[in-house]
Amino acid sequence: MSGETDPRTPEEAASAAAERARARVSAGGYADAGRLDALGAQERAGLSRLQEWAPIEIEPEIARSTRRLGAPITRFKRFLLRMLLQYHNEEQAQITRFNVHLLGYVAQLEGRVAELEDRLARGERAPRE
């Protein structure tokens, strides 16, 4: 900080930070700031990922014992699953129905937003619905 007066109060420090940042950027410093600003702008799981997740299908093989010599427990768990198959099918169907309907709604909205953004970029008015 040679040639600069050190701020003594928080108010002076806030102004000094902004001034020094401007000066350093003008002198070619912080060259990476723009790249960093843009990093990670979009992280949300996209529609294609949601489409993969939407139908709920759980393989019965996921039910297993993690204990040593747990094979009989694994067999028992899978037996119980077979006995409850009707219930679990209904449960999976209900969750899947909700997921895919929601997904369809989101996809529709996404298309609509894209269309409106496109119209906006071309300077057109959006149609009223």
Place this chain on the structure above:
Amino acid sequence: MTRVLQLLSGAGPYDAITNQALAWQRMLAEDGIGGEVLAAHMDPAVDGAVRRLEGLDDGAGGADLLVVHYSAHAPALDRALALPVRKLLVYHNITPPQYLWEHEPYVAMICALGRERLAGYAARVDAAVAPSAFSAGDLEAAGFADVRVDRRLYLFDRERLRPGAADAERGEGPTILFVGRLSHNKRQDRLVKAFALYQREHAPGARLVLPGSPGSGTYGPYLARLAAEAGARDVELPGGLPQERLNARYAGADAFVCLSEHEGFCIPLLESMHFGLPVIARRAAAVPEVLGDAGVLLDDPDLPTVAEAIDIAVRCAPLREELRARGERRLGDFTPRETHEAVRETVEALL
């Protein structure tokens, strides 16, 4: 004996609101007011200190007053608000869901419902209080009348910050700290980016420490990836820390930087003042109300400005001394005695 029941949407061993409710219970007991803390959802580790809200009968457990600590939606709170007993709503604020959809969609949904239901509670409580004017603004927008703002509502116990402080963990270069749940509204991502610039241009040996519960979302792993992509070295995400280890982190830090965009209060600002740390913060939400004149407030800062502010706060001894003195003065407004008085006034007005 007068009985005050405090209701929470959720309770956990390291949850700030749970700990505040238990502190209120102790303070009220000193004034001869009995009561319990009940929660709709509960971490088993809370172990006996908090009871399940489902057990509350139609007579509200013989309570003279229900204190509803509101921070998220819980259907059980809805039912409790219909009970025929006087009710006080303490609004701790709810994170706007737009910050959460990307990394914590389930929490976003709970927050969206929590904010939406707020309007329906205005006519169902006898009084409402918030620890910041910023939070009171939410209540007023939801239709609450005569919302009281009392910044003394949270117990700030400096004794809790002493154990472990002697074991300060210091690095070779400056240590920059922010403490808070890993959540997009707290903008740890902006801090990681600003730190990357600071490290590159001012202090290659610097490290950034971000203690905070990662929750159930993907924001924590996202921050780790972001640090790598930004080229920032020595970024630590140690998760939620027990108090002693957190105290050691505070004691070993050189500056506290808070770039949060949404905070209902932010107790870590006060904790930083206790440790004599210079605080740099974005002027947003309730942060200026808590910080007062005891920190460097930046208006919507770009990354280079944050990097410069960190450099100034780390290197300017007269500024650090001034901030330390102002911080001590500021902490005089948040003593346990002040909180006890605020809790007593708030509760007794409704009994």
